[in-house]
Amino acid sequence: MAASLSASRYGLETVDVYRKLKGWNKLDEDWAECAGVSTTTLRRFWEGRRIQQTYFQAICQAVGLEKWESIVDKRALVGSCSAQLDERETGNQQEKERLTGEVVLQTSVSTPVETSECNQEQEFSVAQQVRKAFTARPVSLDSPFYVERPPIESNCYNEIEEPGALIRIKALRQMGKTSLTNRILAHARSQNYRTVRLNLRQAERAVLSNLDKFLRWFCANVSSQLHLEPMLDPYWDETLMGSMISCTTYFQAYLLEQIDSPLVLSLDEVEWIFEYPDIAQDFFPLLRNWYEEANNLEIWQRLRLVVVHSTEVYIPLKIHQSPFNVGLSVELPEFSLKQLVDLARRHGLDWSELQVQPLMAMLGGHPFLVGLALYRISCQDITLEQLLKTAPTESGIFIDHLRRHLFSLQQNPELAMVFKKVVTTDSSVQLEPMQIYQLQRMGLVQLNGNEVRPRCNLYRQYFCDLL
Structure with a gap:
């Protein structure tokens, strides 16, 4: 069973300090996107409720708090272990005391440990490495998933x-x-x-x-x-x-x-x-x-x-x-086709350039979108074919990312109309400098001289019918 954690009162105060340094509010969409969680999960975190350990860790690391273990509510952990022991009807008080006193958290720098909840040995697979890397964005200094752009x-x-x-x-x-x-x-x-x-x-x-x-x-x-x-x-x-x-x-x-x-x-x-x-x-x-x-x-x-x-x-x-x-x-340029092939292999996917091309046709070399795609595929959550078919739809894996942009555009109807012109025009479009600035700031367009085009085909397909 996946571990679930909650933050202590001291822990929430600590995270709040890091949050203010980032300039984020408690339910900031940028924070949620960086951590790879929903704002609902962020809300549960701030309410001191239990969330999955991977989400808990990602929220802390996204805000710059690497020692996430220090803010966990240990009392809740002890209570959880006690309840599980009662359910198992072990009747062994000595074992119960050992378990409630030696709760071990899975840290981001070690392989999953054998805890008292589960005695089965776990293998630190490529998928688990990928999960760790993706939830620890920006890419950590020692990550094998950082793509250099020489020179x-x-x-x-x-x-x-x-x-x-x-x-x-x-x-x-x-x-x-x-x-x-x-x-x-x-x-x-x-x-x-x-x-x-x-x-x-x-x-x-x-x-x-x-x-x-x-x-x-x-x-x-x-x-x-x-x-x-x-x-x-x-x-x-x-x-x-x-x-x-x-x-x-x-x-x-x-x-x-x-x-x-x-x-x-x-x-x-x-x-x-x-x-x-x-x-x-x-x-x-x-x-x-x-x-x-x-x-x-x-x-x-x-x-x-x-x-x-x-x-x-x-x-x-x-x-x-x-x-x-x-x-x-x-x-910083977008990833090239060769870089995407290399990144796929680092995710445990033995793909050729021919196999990567459809993904690049949809997402371009957008580092975040490509990273999310390879992450979900390597975790066997979805196949490449399913991903490409559902990408610009409400059931696609990018829907949270797309909805955040849609919401922002809906708050600015004039800008939304401008972007609709961009996504419904086959060629590049010339805009006013402030319009370019606003769309660039959102990361929705690429600049070609004095003209812009959608940053990737995903944006063109999704927003074409919704704006």
């Missing part, structure tokens, strides 16, 4: 070692930006660099009400992650120096002086700032200025920037003030 990884590792480096990673949603960034930061740590990762979506609307509040929030968060006490006031004078110079002074005279090694600062979801032009018009030139200062002052060579975004830059920035036209530019 992107090696270029990034080399660039981050350059004084004053700036790496710009742009790709649609669910293309592997986070997994690549994790590897860049891991490489930096292997060089004994300090690393800070800040998701700009965490900035609340109140923080984004003016530049000074935002830059103070920015500096305080970087300080906190470096385990340094925020010391803003001695370096900050909005009236005489202005917020931008105050922020620069704080980094130069305090943060960079307090560390004795390079600092890699990764900024995720910077497109969130595009929606606040008053902030963007000053913040992005500030980043560009820091990059340029590495040519003038040695201390700024310690700062290495990684800027991650999902859309084109649609805010007007002067060429010499933009951080989006300097440094190393990285655009």
Whole structure:
């Protein structure tokens, strides 16, 4: 019988801290999608009710909590074992005490263990490895399912070692930006660099009400992650120096002086700032200025920037003030046919290119959709033929993913009509810049010059009749 777990009160408080760092609400659809669960399962989790162990683990790992075992309600586990023992009418009190005192959880780093509930030896099959990998997205550093895109990884590792480096990673949603960034930061740590990762979506609307509040929030968060006490006031004078110079002074005279090694600062979801032009018009030139200062002052060579975004830059920035036209530019492509064949084999599927082609015709090289397909097929939940037949339907395995997009479009009827035009037109369609931005942000379209087309045939088939 599959193990079911619930979180303790302390555990829920711990997850809540990680949730806020991600900028997610408790029933966030992005969280559910990343964990591969429904929002109903998320709700059960927050209510302290039992859910399957694989779902429990996936929810924790998706939010960044790797030591998920520490938040399990052990009392509920003990009660569960006692009830099972009573049902079996063992009558052996000594055995009952042993079992209730030695509940063993299956962890993500070991093979399934033989517990007192089940004495049958279990084999750690390819399917179980796949399940572990899929529920632990982004792809973990030691996962055999991470698909490299040469020479992107090696270029990034080399660039981050350059004084004053700036790496710009742009790709649609669910293309592997986070997994690549994790590897860049891991490489930096292997060089004994300090690393800070800040998701700009965490900035609340109140923080984004003016530049000074935002830059103070920015500096305080970087300080906190470096385990340094925020010391803003001695370096900050909005009236005489202005917020931008105050922020620069704080980094130069305090943060960079307090560390004795390079600092890699990764900024995720910077497109969130595009929606606040008053902030963007000053913040992005500030980043560009820091990059340029590495040519003038040695201390700024310690700062290495990684800027991650999902859309084109649609805010007007002067060429010499933009951080989006300097440094190393990285655009993550979709998986190629050969990469899909290789990934299928890693999932235990001995497929040829000919067998993979129908899957690619439906999903393109979309990493998340392809990963979900191979995951379900390798677990023998569905065959390739069944998957392709039901993919764009309500009974298909992608329905949760598709419904989330449908719901978002229904909240914006004007955008829904625009996307209907895209999916019902055989050729690429020219749209307004803001329309492209909105659809790109959702990950629904690919950009070809100034025109767009559906990101994959699955989207074309599903939304064609529903919009």
